Amino acid sequence: MADRTGSGEPSRTLALLWGQVAPARKGPARSLTVEKIVDAALTLADEQGLAAVTVRAVAQAVGVSPMSVYTYVPGKPELLDLMVDALYLRMVRPKWGEVPWRVRLTAVAEMNRALLREHPWLTEIAALSRPPLGPGVMAKYEYELSAFDGLVLSDVDVDAALTFLLGFVQGHCRSVHDAERSVTDTMMSDAEWWEANQPLLALAFDPEAYPRAVRIGAAVGEAQQSAWDAARAWSFGLERTLDGLAAIIERPASGR
Incomplete structure (x- = not known):
């Protein structure tokens, strides 16, 4: 099992x-x-x-x-x-106060990210579909739902929006966890791995066969010194997730 x-x-x-x-x-x-x-x-x-x-x-x-x-x-x-x-x-749950919805949902995301970074094994076992319905889960759910108070959304959409946000956080933290395990397992940093495999990578990155992959991959590597940067992926992904939620939160009443 x-x-x-x-x-x-x-x-x-x-x-x-x-x-x-x-x-x-x-x-x-x-x-x-x-x-x-x-x-x-x-x-x-x-x-x-x-x-x-x-x-x-x-x-x-x-x-x-x-x-x-x-x-x-x-x-x-x-x-x-x-x-x-x-x-x-045990999660800290401060009062929201009078702040915009994006600030509240960003705080929800950051709190969950901090928990998963402190306890990375949680990304391996915490299932969104079958959470343990104990006092901790219920307090967490109640608090995070309150971040949507005052928004003109149905109860079903509030739950779906929260699940969407937490799904992004969990997926991101799982990627971070996997990246860190790769470093631990190989005992090589990303930079060391790319350097060690440079001769073989030169065969794969053929500019004539894969012009976009070579051009964009080189630009990314130069910009962040890695094929994947956790901080950049977090900030970009969180903003796009909130932008997606804005489509239903901020749409005109006539479109609801």
């Missing part, structure tokens, strides 16, 4: 998320809690990556046997949902 949110047993997961499950009597000392298990799992994921999050590793981190962890959390799918919801619950 793939590591994704929403892959655990729904009723058990929801009960855990809302604190409706008490551990079995045969569990360890009462000093252990679901919150401590989740915190240990979050530390493992942040320090070693998602693959390091196993029930055995979490048990070792909190100083109990794996069977003891199972008396609190039935398995890794449920643990992943608890981890995601805990991070969402």
Whole structure:
């Protein structure tokens, strides 16, 4: 089974998320809690990556046997949902004040980007279609929906607009995560990789066969010293995403 949110047993997961499950009597000392298990799992994921999050590793981190962890959390799918919801619950949610909608939606995007950059493994498991419906997810959803207050949009369009915005953020952060893993896996920076492969790349970049690719690729490389620049991709993509939303947010009433 793939590591994704929403892959655990729904009723058990929801009960855990809302604190409706008490551990079995045969569990360890009462000093252990679901919150401590989740915190240990979050530390493992942040320090070693998602693959390091196993029930055995979490048990070792909190100083109990794996069977003891199972008396609190039935398995890794449920643990992943608890981890995601805990991070969402801890997000800072300042009041909007009287600011334009683009400022509010930019803030939503930036907050989600910061979360995914701090915990890059989230891009691997956080499914927009099946989020863990715990207090963290609900608080996050409620707050982000409030960024659309005062706009003349239907409820369905508000949800679609938020999903569209978050989809851009998640896709961008996944690209950043993949780019960073490429550097880690090859132990070479982008500049070093291009330099090392220059002889082979010269064969691919034939100006007669691929005039646009060679011209534009050279211009991009010169402008940003790389085939892809995360900061430039973020600023360009976010602006275009907001421009797309402006088409429905700012259209005349007669066109609605």
